[in-house]
Amino acid sequence: MQHEFWATTILDFLIALGVVLGGVILGGLGAFITDEYPMHRMLHLADKLKIWAMVAAIGGTFDTIKAFEVNILGGQLDLAFQQLIFIMSAFIGAHTGTVLVRWMIQGVI
Template identity: 50%
Template sequence: MGFLSTVILDFFVALGIVLGGSIFGAMGAFLTHRPPMTEMVDMADKLKIWALVAALGGTMDALKVLETGVLGGQFGAPIKQLCYIVAAFLGCNVGYFLIKWMVGEIK
């Protein structure tokens, strides 16, 4: 898989985890008589870090590539890993702000 396709995939995996988890969590909140909109925003906030980790496929591999690349003097692989991390981070935050917009906290 190429660099750009991996960046796009990481973005959308993180976005999907935040959106899907929050929406299904709101259904669970509704079934347990808790406020679904409030729970949806809280869940989106809590899911951001897990979406980032899941999109990257585990952070230890990414951190190992960063370490070996920087210490070995090769900067191509660490820059790619940083791009993957940034793409997943952006996906998490876009999902979070979409949930806040859907709930009505952002106009």
């Protein structure tokens, strides 16, 4: 059980990070192809993709919120706390991706 918790936490972090970084890189390539300024588009995409990265990492917001509700109402606060940690892990992954994008292109703009 402990191994599964940490595996899910790490996967949520890395999936959210990957969604932001992958989306920004491919969006920047698309901006280059369409003759837009890629760095501005990449900054814009990093902010826009953050929430979608979290949703992708936790597998859809409705299931997570439903599990959170059932665990709290059922008195299983440890499982509700685990759901909060999964959400936080996804947020930290998405935010890390955004920070990395800003750091990589800080001298270009």
